[in-house]
Amino acid sequence: MQLVYDGQAAAFEVIYDRHADASFSLAYRMCGQRALAEDVVQEALLALWRSGARYDRARGSVRTWVLGIVHNRAIDALRRRTRRDRGLVSDEGIEERLVAPERTDIEVVRSDEAREIRDALEQLPEEQSRVIELAYFGGLTHVEIASMLDAPVGTIKGRMRLGLAKMRMTLGDPSEVVQ
Amino acid sequence: MSANGPPVDPDDCGGNAAPYVLGALTAEEHEAFRRHMESCAVCREEVASLTVVAAALPVSAPQVSAPAELKRRVMSSVRADARAPGSEESPSSSPRAGRVRVRWLPALAATAVAAALIVLAVAAIVPSGGSGRTRVIHAEVLAPNARASLRVNAGHAELTIAHMPQAAPGHVYELWIKRSAGPIPTDALFTIAADGGATVGVPGSVSGVREITVTSEPLGGSSVPTSPAVIVARLS
Numbered sequence A: 001m002q003l004v005y006d007g008q009a010a011a012f013e014v015i016y017d018r019h020a021d022a023s024f025s026l027a028y029r030m031c032g033q034r035a036l037a038e039d040v041v042q043e044a045l046l047a048l049w050r051s052g053a054r055y056d057r058a059r060g061s062v063r064t065w066v067l068g069i070v071h072n073r074a075i076d077a078l079r080r081r082t083r084r085d086r087g088l089v090s091d092e093g094i095e096e097r098l099v100a101p102e103r104t105d106i107e108v109v110r111s112d113e114a115r116e117i118r119d120a121l122e123q124l125p126e127e128q129s130r131v132i133e134l135a136y137f138g139g140l141t142h143v144e145i146a147s148m149l150d151a152p153v154g155t156i157k158g159r160m161r162l163g164l165a166k167m168r169m170t171l172g173d174p175s176e177v178v179q
Numbered sequence B: 001m002s003a004n005g006p007p008v009d010p011d012d013c014g015g016n017a018a019p020y021v022l023g024a025l026t027a028e029e030h031e032a033f034r035r036h037m038e039s040c041a042v043c044r045e046e047v048a049s050l051t052v053v054a055a056a057l058p059v060s061a062p063q064v065s066a067p068a069e070l071k072r073r074v075m076s077s078v079r080a081d082a083r084a085p086g087s088e089e090s091p092s093s094s095p096r097a098g099r100v101r102v103r104w105l106p107a108l109a110a111t112a113v114a115a116a117l118i119v120l121a122v123a124a125i126v127p128s129g130g131s132g133r134t135r136v137i138h139a140e141v142l143a144p145n146a147r148a149s150l151r152v153n154a155g156h157a158e159l160t161i162a163h164m165p166q167a168a169p170g171h172v173y174e175l176w177i178k179r180s181a182g183p184i185p186t187d188a189l190f191t192i193a194a195d196g197g198a199t200v201g202v203p204g205s206v207s208g209v210r211e212i213t214v215t216s217e218p219l220g221g222s223s224v225p226t227s228p229a230v231i232v233a234r235l236s
Helices: A009-031 A034-051 A062-085 A091-099 A112-122 A126-136 A142-149 A153-171 B017-021 B027-038 B041-054 B068-083 B107-116
Strands: B122-126 B134-138 B147-153 B156-162 B171-178 B183-190 B198-201 B211-218 B229-234
Touching: A009 A034, A009 A062, A009 B068, A034 A062, A034 B068, A112 A126, A112 A153, A126 A142, A126 A153, A142 A153, A153 B017, A153 B041, B017 B027, B017 B041, B027 B041, B068 B156, B068 B198, B147 B229, B156 B211, B156 B229, B183 B198, B183 B211
Parallel strands: none
Antiparallel strands: B122 B134, B134 B147, B147 B156, B156 B198, B171 B183, B171 B211, B211 B229
16 A cells, blocks of 8 residues: 555556456446446545545455445435436435346356345345445435435434344454455 | 534434444534544444444445456556656556466366467557557457457556357356466456457556466356366467
8 A cells, every 4th residue: 555655556556456346346336327337436546546545454454445435436426416316316216226227247246255245234124224225325315215215314323223233243243254 | 503514412322323334424414423423432432333334335236347448547547647747656666466376277278278279369569549559469269259359558458359158157257367377366357248248457567477368267256267268368
């Protein structure tokens, strides 16, 4: 990472090669459109390169750090789009984006750790996994989710917390699952 | 709302931890909660506990390969930045692609593969729109009628494949690089589009790389080749 801070393109390329697929997968899962996902990843990685943002080892792996930046950029992009399209996109449309991204011939590579995390998510009661997916992958705020599901904000927050806590119990220490 | 954003409801202390780690607070709420945590050990602990789960969620997304074109765009901007006046870019620095994990495919299998390869490698130099000249290497391809060529420019390469059959069910194609020793796996795992085509960026620099190969591997890729190469591009 030090070489990246020093502005070395070759060092940055190593970071790109190691994390681009995971970054694109996350952005694509969130945006449901290849073009938008590409824009998000490009924006996130160039921001990382240009800002010289510091990686703090104490806060997790490099991948966790990079994906956190991608996640934030994807949320920004989704919320910009939601504001722009407000009134044009139905709630059903948002959920459809989450479960049915556009078709692609690119291979879906399922690793053991991915399956473990997915299983833990799928084992949750539906109302808990739904709010976690809408929040994390859908980029919706807790207020938007409450409105969408016609439930009190406190209930939505409670479902998020219960769901994450159960996943933690199922997975043990997820940071050991995700290398 | 105050100038510093909405205050955190004291009766809801900890209630915002889950939406915080999931990115489900508004920008104002996020900032207010971040400030609240500075003085609230309970919330800090709750966030730390839930963050490890939230950080694992991206892995649950179906993993797809980033388009080669995306890398071209990103690295083009990065190199332009690095070349800009005042940059401390070291021109001699070179990345190492992939993870060094393996020994090479047994020699016997390699010999059998070589005998089955049906297209001879031909190299040509063509003008390029990028920096320097582009060298196009026609690869040897096992599948009848399939074609593959490797375009090398400024130390980087991209493999373009046409009329290639899909990998067997439960398998993906994996790209390997070979320098002086055995093949080194890369993170480039891919499948073939409906039209039989694929474009795959070779991770890292191909400086010193003698051969680039493609094999069919179980989903998730392998650390050593488990099947004969279906594409071989010889750079030297």
